[in-house]
Amino acid sequence: MNKLLIEFLSGYTATNQWAAILPEIMMGVLALCLLAAEMVLPKNRQAWVPRLAIWGQVLILMIAFGFVGRCSIGEFQYFSGLITQTDVTQIMRGFFLVSSIAVCYLGHIYLSKQTLPQTEFYALVLIISAGMMLLVQSTHFVMLFVALETVTVAFYVLVAYSRTSQFSLEAGLKYLILGALSSGILLFGIVLLYGIAGNPELLGASRDSLNYGELMNFVILNMNNMIVKIGALLVIAGVCFKIGAVPFQIWVPDVYQGAPTPVTAYLAVASKAAGFIVLIELVRGPFFGLQDFLVPVLSVIAAATILFGNIAAVAQRNVKRLMGLSGIAHAGYLLLGVIAVMRGVDWAVYAVIFYLVTYLLASFAVFGVMSIAAGEEDANQELDHYESFARKRPFLGGVLACGLGSLAGIPPLGGFIGKLFLFVAAFQAELYGLLIIAIVGVVISIYYYFGWIRECYFSSSSTAVVKDISCGATSSDRFLLGALTVASIVIGILPAALPIIR
């Protein structure tokens, strides 16, 4: 072989530092280990599988933290620009690990009530988590798409996991078809960008035209090119599907209702968070030059998302759909932060992350209570089932009230500080119209969140015959839910406890 080629290839591989994605690799290995463990362990020891999944992830989380702790803050590119690690991505890797641990735990509660295979659930959750960790780090459209599809395909399976439930199967099919449609839209946009940015006739054309950095330079030089704009628009549309922004939110209520509750939680929290980080990286990176074009588009989407999510949730009686619809509203508030980033308010990125963290804590608390309170038919959880819930289960009622209060943005819970940061960021970005809409949305949200709390605490008669709630919380349930609630309160009182915004 000639020297030139070797040099060329070694130049290519010089940045292949596998250690940089050690947590992701370990997650993949752990997922395989789980599958192996199921085969090796005897029937009466199968309970070790979820334990292995959870404790394995805790270990990975600790390793990842130690790993991150030793890195200095900065921007590092690996794999010839396929992935880039910044402080944002490091925080988000922890975020996804924590959420997959929580999902595994909720899955454990859920699966104990069903007669479904166990191990595959945890393995898929781990794969998704690894995929999302790579997704937020990717700074190359190929990497983005591969990671995104890893996540999405695994979600197709998880959504339809409850094979015996009609709701779950229907949700799986809907998610599959609409997800494929949106992936198609996304891919079409990527292809257009690839083609136009690789066109040597245009200024700034690049050989590596799917790399964010290269693309960013190209887009800045060709910001009036129509193909560039349409490509960007299609990519944004594809991402909007993941975050559930109007009009790509249409799948949310049905899928959230049909999917097993832990999967709903996973979709609501982690999948949405990944979508937002990707969106932020896109608007800060390749689409940086298109602000004048994208800000109005995203503003319209944000306004419609906030109004739709909140108004649709008002009349909703099924709590899983309610969480889905209110989650749409939260996506709308978060879009405010994204738009603020586009308008040059740099710290809004951290406001978005802060909000996501408070959303994670509150959502998992609520979904945790839902998992425990749910009967055998998981899709059928109505508000009426929660009548006098707090009187029967004071601890779970308290957790639920705190979680919902935080989602509604009631001080002194974490959700309030999250909203405050987002609103201040939106203010600095001068998004006054959107802010007014957001505030109307927040007031409407008080109605339905408190409708639920009211159902728990107030009942139409003091001696109501309470529908039996299947089982109580074990001490480990209490520990997890209590920890989430305490974290929500602590963050609300001392926001500095979360070292994201200083």
Add this chain to the structure above:
Amino acid sequence: MPTILILSLAIIFLTACLAPTLVRYLGDRAGWLLAFAPFSAFIMLVAQAGMIEAGEALVYQVDWFSVLDTSFSLRLDGLSLLMALLVTGIGGFIVIYAGGYMHGHPQLGRFYLYLLAFMGAMLGLVVSDDLILVFVFWELTSISSYLLIGFNHEQKETRWKALQALLVTGLGAMAMLVGFILIGTVTGSYSLAEITRMGDLLQGSPWFTAIVILILGGAFTKSAQVPFHFWLPNAMAGPTPVSAYLHSATMVKAGIYLMARLNPSFAGSGLWEYTLAIFGSLTLLLAMFLGLFQKDVKSILAYTTLGVLGVLTMLLGIGSEYAIKAMVVFLIGHALYKATLFMVVGSIDHETGTRDVTLLRGLRKLMPISALAGGLAALSMSGLPPFFGFIGKELIYKAGVKLNGAELIFLVVALVGNLIMMGLALKAGVGPFFGKPNHAVLPKKPHEAPLAMWLGPIVLSVAGLVIGIIPFWVTEFMVAPALAAIRGAEIAHLDLALWNLVRPNLPLLLSGVTVLGGFFVFLNRARFWAVADRVLTTIQPYGAEAMYGRIFNATIWFSKAQTRWLQTGRLHDYVFLIVMTTVGFLTWAIVSFGGLNFSVDWAAYDLLIICLVIIMIIAALVAVTGRSYITVLVALGVVGFGVALIFAYYGAPDLAITQLLVETLTVVLFMFVVLRLPPLKTISGRFTRLRDGIMATAFGGLITILLLKAVNIQFDHAISDQLAAMSYPEAKGKNVVNVILVDFRALDTMGEIVVVTVAALGIAALVKSGLKGKGKRS
């Protein structure tokens, strides 16, 4: 000792947490113990009065979160002290009273938890110096008062009213938060103490109007000013101690407090002063008018509270020294007598089982102590000397006669308001105790309330009398510092002795008119009740509450309607929506960025290709309209083979072969499946088909346009050329494709082989397990 502030807050919140446990062990006697918390806070705060009077403020500050420059800072100045003393002092008596009133209630512990949490939030609100902190406590008061109002949650009505209060105040609070953020942006500080010194900066900023409107949105909803007044009488649904507390000292005064607190920065601007004065007087008049027709004692008191809130707002708007002085005095007086009256009414309700003033008569013999307390409070409320209420009313008239021109209208409003208020005071506080007793109509046999229930009323009502006679301590240590804080001026000596006010001048004359008129209203009370139902039902559909109801119902209707339209649950509709939106966005982008001008080079296409395309189009149409599976499949196959031919024609034989193979395979596979399917039927209606046709045409057309635009893109051939050039010299292979597969991209190939192998293993496993299952069954 700044730690006093955090200590008094902590003591109340901690007691709140302990309350359920204490009640479990002590029953309703726990109230006496729990009352220690507010009273000890009261004593600790009173001890600071000397320092505050000397013009110093108590500041407690720790860092909170620095990104917004906010800190956890508490500050006690004249105004805060006044409010804090009312909150804790009256609060203590309410805690005791609740033990008697809610005697034996199964959820008393939870009630105390909410009540004390509310008290803590209220205390926090009046002592916080940071705007964000103010908002936090503000929301806490909303939430805890929601829980308190909705405490008797068995009735649907009650829950609806509690929610109404929460939504209305919640809307205001969010507006206020935006106002706060605006203030923070304009002044660069969230500290109230600093903001009140930056009045010029605020008033000069272009945001001033927005700030005033947003802040007033919060204050008006909380203090129930027109047009948000309706929630307050509805909040009567709560247990009586709640009403006594919410409506006398605290929650409704929060808005007044906020306006007074920000007054130094806003005073002097016409916008602020006229808005307050006009809305205040409107509230007063409306409240008095509606109050005339009420028969429920509690409602009467609620409407008078509304009126007082109107007066306070109006006085703040007038803003002269006398007006502010009147406001502070009136605020203290009102807190004392209104708390008393609510508690007395609660006792009457508790002992007789009704609150209907048309039934209640001559209870003074049976309930002498309550009668005394109620009478004293009613006289103070009427503004008769020597009660504290009199001083307040005199000062209002003194402020009023100083007005000029059109502003004199406020004096008239105050006169009318006070006059009716006196009538209502007598109606609620005196009426039930005098007259000919007719106890037979009462649901319960009345007797005097227990100690816990008359202690608070008698202490507070006597306080109203004593302060009226010797006002020195209160005016020097509470009114004067508060006055200074509201006006943003130095603390001055006040001379509010009773004998200084009783002088033959115009204000005294107006007082006389008030007394006569009020008595006249009281005597004619039955006339108003006679027409009450007719009047109230006539105006009801035009009121703000009806408006609220309409908006509320419209939202719910809209929510349900959109669920019906959009969330049909049919995948078909969802796909339609997503595709159409994408089409919409793309069309917008193409049209607005001049994408419709493209050139087609017809010379590049010869007759053969054109014929092929026409055949494919026909085949596609056949596929759509076909009536049997075979026709549809054959038509689809024609389209596929057409594509293959196009590939072949333009010199890509390998692609053409692949396409041909895939196409053949799919058609064959399809055939296998089709044979097992039921016959093809048209399920969708004509409209749906038309709609889908339009969608397909639009999307297809759009993609065509995009492709035509994209054809102009010159793709980079560099890589393929390079690979072709390097394949022989580097890899010694003449077949470029082979070289790419096994040499240049060997790793990719290996990966693919692995994937295929794994898939094959998986299929093998599936087939094997399927066979095993069959074997078992047979």
